[in-house]
Amino acid sequence: MCVDWCIREEGVDEKKIEFLGNKMCIGNGYFGYRGTLEEYGKDQLAACTVSEIFDDNGNGWREPVNVPNGLYTWAEYAGEKLTVLDAQAESHVQELYIDTGTHRRETVFAAGDGSRIKVESERFASLSDLHMLVMRCQVSADRDLELRVCTGIDDDIWNINGNHFAETEIQEKDGVDGIVCRTIQDGRSVAVAAKICITAGASVTDKKQDVTVIHASLKKDVPFVMEKYTAICKETDCQDVWESAVCCCMESAERGFEFLKEEQRRLWGERYRRLGIEIKGDEEAQQAVLYSAYLLYSSAPAHTDRVAIPARGLSGQVYKGAMFWDTEIYMLPMFAFCDPAIARNLVMYRVRNLEGAREKAAEYGYRGAFYPWESQENGKDGCTLYNLTDIFTGRKIRTYFRDKQIHISADVAYGLWKYMEVTGDKEILLEGAAEVILECARFFYSYAYYKKDKERFEFLDVTGADEYHERVNNDAYTNYMIRLTAKAALDVLDLLKRAYPDRYEELMAEIDYRDEEEHIRDLYENIYLPEPGAGLVIEQFDGYLKGEDLSLEELYSRIIKPNEYLGSPTGLTVNTQIIKQADVVLLMSLLGDAFTEKVKEKNWEYYEPRTEHGSSLSTCIYALLAAQVGKTEWAYKYLMKAAKIDLTGDYKLYLGDLYIGGTHPAANGGTWMVVVQGFAGLDVKDGGIRIDPHLPDKWEELKFCFGYAGSRYRAAVRRREIEIRCESPESAELKVTCRGKEYLCTPDESLKITY
Numbered sequence: 129m130c131v132d133w134c135i136r137e138e139g140v141d142e143k144k145i146e147f148l149g150n151k152m153c154i155g156n157g158y159f160g161y162r163g164t165l166e167e168y169g170k171d172q173l174a175a176c177t178v179s180e181i182f183d184d185n186g187n188g189w190r191e192p193v194n195v196p197n198g199l200y201t202w203a204e205y206a207g208e209k210l211t212v213l214d215a216q217a218e219s220h221v222q223e224l225y226i227d228t229g230t231h232r233r234e235t236v237f238a239a240g241d242g243s244r245i246k247v248e249s250e251r252f253a254s255l256s257d258l259h260m261l262v263m264r265c266q267v268s269a270d271r272d273l274e275l276r277v278c279t280g281i282d283d284d285i286w287n288i289n290g291n292h293f294a295e296t297e298i299q300e301k302d303g304v305d306g307i308v309c310r311t312i313q314d315g316r317s318v319a320v321a322a323k324i325c326i327t328a329g330a331s332v333t334d335k336k337q338d339v340t341v342i343h344a345s346l347k348k349d350v351p352f353v354m355e356k357y358t359a360i361c362k363e364t365d366c367q368d369v370w371e372s373a374v375c376c377c378m379e380s381a382e383r384g385f386e387f388l389k390e391e392q393r394r395l396w397g398e399r400y401r402r403l404g405i406e407i408k409g410d411e412e413a414q415q416a417v418l419y420s421a422y423l424l425y426s427s428a429p430a431h432t433d434r435v436a437i438p439a440r441g442l443s444g445q446v447y448k449g450a451m452f453w454d455t456e457i458y459m460l461p462m463f464a465f466c467d468p469a470i471a472r473n474l475v476m477y478r479v480r481n482l483e484g485a486r487e488k489a490a491e492y493g494y495r496g497a498f499y500p501w502e503s504q505e506n507g508k509d510g511c512t513l514y515n516l517t518d519i520f521t522g523r524k525i526r527t528y529f530r531d532k533q534i535h536i537s538a539d540v541a542y543g544l545w546k547y548m549e550v551t552g553d554k555e556i557l558l559e560g561a562a563e564v565i566l567e568c569a570r571f572f573y574s575y576a577y578y579k580k581d582k583e584r585f586e587f588l589d590v591t592g593a594d595e596y597h598e599r600v601n602n603d604a605y606t607n608y609m610i611r612l613t614a615k616a617a618l619d620v621l622d623l624l625k626r627a628y629p630d631r632y633e634e635l636m637a638e639i640d641y642r643d644e645e646e647h648i649r650d651l652y653e654n655i656y657l658p659e660p661g662a663g664l665v666i667e668q669f670d671g672y673l674k675g676e677d678l679s680l681e682e683l684y685s686r687i688i689k690p691n692e693y694l695g696s697p698t699g700l701t702v703n704t705q706i707i708k709q710a711d712v713v714l715l716m717s718l719l720g721d722a723f724t725e726k727v728k729e730k731n732w733e734y735y736e737p738r739t740e741h742g743s744s745l746s747t748c749i750y751a752l753l754a755a756q757v758g759k760t761e762w763a764y765k766y767l768m769k770a771a772k773i774d775l776t777g778d779y780k781l782y783l784g785d786l787y788i789g790g791t792h793p794a795a796n797g798g799t800w801m802v803v804v805q806g807f808a809g810l811d812v813k814d815g816g817i818r819i820d821p822h823l824p825d826k827w828e829e830l831k832f833c834f835g836y837a838g839s840r841y842r843a844a845v846r847r848r849e850i851e852i853r854c855e856s857p858e859s860a861e862l863k864v865t866c867r868g869k870e871y872l873c874t875p876d877e878s879l880k881i882t883y
């Protein structure tokens with residue numbers, strides 16, 4: 129496979145510091161480290177964000193904590209700090225190697241006396257020991273000279289809402305330096321420890337205010353080399369965080385940089401092999417698609433189901449480090465098809481947090497489970513009621529994201545159901561997934577309004593996927609997804625009765641559900657589903673089509689201030705048909721079989737010019753549906769927007785005065801969906817899979833891997849031919865549908881379909 133694994137940026141540009149911090153981010157699901165330089169501090173948004181530890185210090189809202197920066201390092205020569213912020217950089221390059229998850233920098237400084245001093249570093253977030261952030265720095269010069277390399281653990285760190293640590297204790301043991309911190313709200317401990325190993329170059333070391341100063345005598349072109357093994361240990365998985373951190377540092381130093389880097393290559397290689405994506409004829413798309421997968425994997429909790437993937441990954445604290453419906457709808461598909469152990473963690477996270485969802489439903493006077501809009505590690509909703517600020521008046525805006533996005537519970541149920549369909553893992557029902565689906569359905573029944581004259585259930589005062597229009601009635605996406613939840617609940621009940629009758633009886637008693645079945649059936653049979661109307665368009669919500677129908681250009685011409693908020697209650701899109709993100713189009717891309725090709729096409733064409741793509745969740749869905757209905761040129765255009773979002777930085781940085789920068793895992797997951805579920809047309813269908821390709825013109829061949837019901841497959845889609853090979857010898861036959869015809873894929877020979 130011909131892939132350019134290196135993402136590269138040349139030159140120093142202070143305006144790009146924040147953007148590169150996201151673009152060049154590394155992570156291993158345990159922590160993320162922004163793509164900043166070693167000499168950077170809080171003003172450059174240097175941050176190591178950990179998963180699972182959140183804090184509310186009373187200054188804003190609860191957010192994940194950034195821990196002290198163990199990579200903090202710079203060189204000094206002749207009294208001058210050799211950093212891109214202080215000195216003249218003759219050349220500078222920053223690179224991210226996604227095949228090993230390694231960030232690299234190389235800067236040549238031109239010193240006042242004419243000498244050239246080169247500073248290089250490499251770092252990675254280890255996949256073989258998730259606690260470890262490993263770095264190697266190298267300094268060399270074009271003549272003999274004396275310089276200093278300074279390195280420490282910087283505890284004056286960037287936080288959106290200010291300091292999160294009540295106490296920080298400096299520690300030292302066996303040549304390992306560190307800091308143990310305890311959060312303000314819950315007193316949770318995190319330790320950051322670092323061991324320095326000088327592996328080349330004569331030097332003497334001393335300490336100045338917790339910074340280790342290394343005096344290095346450089347010989348012309350002979351580098352000074354230092355390795356720094358930084359461990360991050362949290363009390364979520366370490367009994368004594370400091371002792372564990374010391375141990376981790378020692379062990380990693382023992383294994384050494386090269387060994388750990390080889391492990392990175394092997395472990396990242398396994399991930400890319402699981403995806404198996406090869407795009408022949410389009411190197412640009414190939415790189416962007418793999419980069420998206422890299423970012424998504426970097427934030428994925430392979431080690432735990434205590435958290436899922438935050439909306440901005442582990443690239444910082446934005447969006448409160450919270451997990452949204454983005455996980456189920458956008459990120460889960462790639463893992464369900466390619467890495468089911470991670471998919472299981474993601475769905476089990478919701479199972480673990482059922483209680484929080486029950487409490488939220490009760491808080492609003494409903495029964496069942498109302499999942500949070502911004503879910504944190506404790507399953508509670510981190511969303512504040514006044515989430516935004518009006519930049520004209522400076523007043524807080526009462527938003528209804530938390531109160532009215534009831535579709536989240538349907539997305540959770542949908543995700544669980546899809547996970548089971550793809551992986552065949554029905555056992556998860558006995559581990560709590562059954563309750564989740566049943567309680568989500570119960571919530572919807574308790575929320576529903578039965579409209580007597582029309583003899584149907586309606587859903588009033590909700591907010592759909594399009595957040596610009598809040599508090600609407602009968603949002604199409606919401607209603608269809610609720611029906612699906614009711615169906616899933618009925619199927620769960622049937623399955624339990626048939627396959628696990630004892631558990632069924634127990635559960636009915638435990639959650640007092642016996643009478644509920646009839647309610648859920650009633651809801652399923654009598655819910656109002658907006659149907660295609662004039663021009664086959666499904667109205668996004670009651671009255672949407674009466675909104676002012678204007679172009680995006682016209683809307684933009686009305687903007688007064690660059691970051692003004694366009695949505696409810698007073699933004700420019702209110703009372704217009706301009707929407708923030710895919711909504712009806714999302715519905716059709718997820719529940720494709722419920723609509724005819726013509727209806728899908730017409731709705732895509734209607735909503736596309738009216739969509740502002742003000743959310744990173746939008747373009748991938750327009751690409752997905754376009755690919756599914758054979759609008760491949762449009763699909764390709766939108767795919768590239770989604771796949772390159774974190775490469776180009778083409779995204780909103782502010783909602784009003786709220787900073788929302790970071791990486792975009794939903795778009796990253798959506799990118800995989802477009803390629804595999806859009807262009808190859810893969811989905812589960814009737815106890816097998818369906819594959820209905822529509823390749824973009826320039827793609828000669830698309831290869832990918834997927835799993836179904838515990839077996840692994842490799843597929844190659846060409847212009848007129850599909851080839852599927854089973855890679856699990858003990859598999860049952862797989863039913864494959866293509867263009868409406870059925871085929872069987874057996875483990876011993878590859879299936880070739882001409883389409």
Ligand code: IFM
Pocket residue numbers: 439447452453454593595743745794
């Ligand atoms: O969940 C999304 C929402 O749909 C649009 N605004 C951003 C959220 C987090 O990505």
